[in-house]
Amino acid sequence: MPTYRSKEERKAEIKPIIKKLSELKIKASEHEEIRELLTKIQVYIQQGERIEINIPFPIADVDIQGVLATDVTERVFVRFSRSGGCLACPPDPPL
Numbered sequence: 001m002p003t004y005r006s007k008e009e010r011k012a013e014i015k016p017i018i019k020k021l022s023e024l025k026i027k028a029s030e031h032e033e034i035r036e037l038l039t040k041i042q043v044y045i046q047q048g049e050r051i052e053i054n055i056p057f058p059i060a061d062v063d064i065q066g067v068l069a070t071d072v073t074e075r076v077f078v079r080f081s082r083s084g085g086c087l088a089c090p091p092d093p094p095l
Contacts, residue, residue: 044068
């Protein structure tokens with residue numbers, strides 16, 4: 001039986017992603033794609049829905065991909081797919 005993240009846990013999972021966007025100086029006010037990502041993050045935090053992210057971000061020639069997972073056994077991450085770089089990906093849990 002799955003164990004779901006609480007609202008506080010979901011907020012904590014998102015903080016590194018927001019911090020990394022800030023470090024990279026990627027602003028929602030300048031990019032519709034980032035506004036879409038932030039909208040999905042709000043739904044995830046407020047409603048506790050598992051959300052798969054796949055948002056084309058042509059200005060940077062990447063796709064924003066990731067999973068906002070509600071089950072504690074599944075990792076929460078967002079990455080830019082072209083370079084495979086990951087925004088605030090935690091290490092994979094040991095098997």
